[in-house]
Amino acid sequence: MILIQFLNALQFSMTLFLLAVGLTIIFGLMKIVNLAHGSLYMIGAYIGLSIFNYTESFWLALIFSPIFTALIGAFLYTFLFRHIQNADPMKQVLLTFGLIYIGLDSVRLLWGTMSHSISTPSILSNPVLLIDEPYPAYRLFVITVGLLVLFSLYVILEKTKIGAKVRASVDDPETAQLLQINTDKILFYTFALGCGLAGLAGITVAPILGVEPGMDMEVLVLTLIVVVVGGPGSLKGALIGSLLIGFVDSFGKVYIPQLAQIIIYAVMALTLLFKPDGLYKR
């Protein structure tokens, strides 16, 4: 029972991580809170749905939907975000908030208002026995995807030159520019990557949670909480925040179900009370 709950919590944390990491990088690099991040998650899921319906292959959807979402991210960056980088924060918030509505209505227009679902790929559709308890193989797959992304990001950011440039641009953009790092180019790629990861989160959870309009707002709130708790702009913060919120939420629902609605908000309030800059201040 504990093992099952542990895996549930880990799976939820990994999905949150895929979302939070993109949001926090964009915030760290551009000082913009991209409220449309949840919309990219939703669009990722819908694009995956269409690829799945068309080709009947989950794997093609898994590969191509994050790529398309990243392309949408690149488009948004080139035509919108780049131009509001130094604008008044209120303008930035209004713009990204407007994108939420555009995203939601586009989805309704293109895919309708019904709830959809994607079948689990057949090799992952049977439960795996873990100490006599059946556990869905697909959830283990989601955990694996999350861990792989975590590991790759760690290697890229900590062990490569590009990673060093990204870190430098996040930590101190002005000095980085003085050192002739092309921060604009780095911004472009990281923005697209962050959006692609949101799309990846959308398509990986689609077989578990389904695809429907409104899924954007649910995760946006959760992702913002993770980022605030972890420390905005911090990659380690995004990981710690995801794990904390994921575990508190999953275990809270089992052991103190009466508080299921408010428990993560309580954790956020407590964190902000004692660590106003988040757990992992940059």
Next chain:
Amino acid sequence: MQMKTIIIKLCFIFVCTFSSTSIVYSKDVIKIGTLLPYSGVYTVLGEEITNAMILAFDEVNNSINGHIIEVIKGDTEVKPNIALQKARKLISSDKVDILVGPVSSSVALAIRDVVVQSKTPLIIPNAGANVLTGKKCSKFITRISFSNYQINAPMGTWLAEHGIKTAFLLAPDYAAGKEMMAAFKTTFEEAGGKILGEEYTPFRKTKDFAPYLARVKNSGADAVYVFYAGGEAINFIKQAYSFGLGKVMKITGAGWTTSPLFIPAQKEAAIGFIGSLNYVPSINTEENKTFIKAYKSKFGRSPSEFAVQGYDSGKVIIEAISSLFGSIKDKDKLAEAIRTISITGPRGPLTIDPKTNNVIQNIYIFEVVNGEQGPELKVLDTIEAVKAPGEGCNL
């Protein structure tokens, strides 16, 4: 030359205007206002109900005793305050004769007083809160859909009689979820069953049921009794299947959980579910077959129980107004005509309970089985003419 053309044009316009006004004034228009969600989470339900109601009007060529039917749509957005504004607009500026709506009970309670004070007959095509035909009942409010009690109570008795001794309850944490579980609990315990535990999940915020599924499984109950709708229903059924819940206990509940609207997404995961509902597509009557065929050919998909409720609303309006020979100006008489109606619709015979204004109808107990075109609802039992107690109401 130019003057001439202008005069000719003017004459033309006058002729057109007069002739068209004379057409309008020669016949009274019956205005039907809808208060349904056309945006927000329940959009599909609003569409299904409206589509099917219009289908019923089409069958009589949009006219009753020579009066043209005009439908004016009001979008509630599933928000009580917006719905109240729309209700006021439909009643005072559009001057509708009959209102049809809403889908959600919280919206129904918000518009209830305006409707009753203005004496505008309201036909409820979905909202199931028991109080609407209980303490808050009115002769101007007729519910032809269901009360939450009505759908769930028969299941308590039926399951207890069919070998289920213990049950675990799981539903969303809001009024309807609690009313449904309470109804089931009452009759299940009366029949000797025992509730081993109950859990209410955050309404519309629960997408991952994994934490709850582990609890349900560990309870060791013979059955889990649930109520979910929309995306929650799809997720619950799929996730319960992926955790193998159906192998250790029966999955049962209010029938919307495996509504024909959701089964295409749930697929084989829905098989084995036992539920109760006021309509299943497999009802073998002429009325039902004709309805399904007409709905499919017009809208390109199979109708759900929500569509049936919309269709029956339309039928009730047509029958009531015909019984008054088209005279609808006396609102008391119109309300009386609606509440004394009896029709046979796709779901079977319907009458209105004179004590509460809630529909009396058959409840179908079904199991989801593998059919020719994927999973389908197979009727196991029909509980005829089920009433709702309607406590606190005496019309």
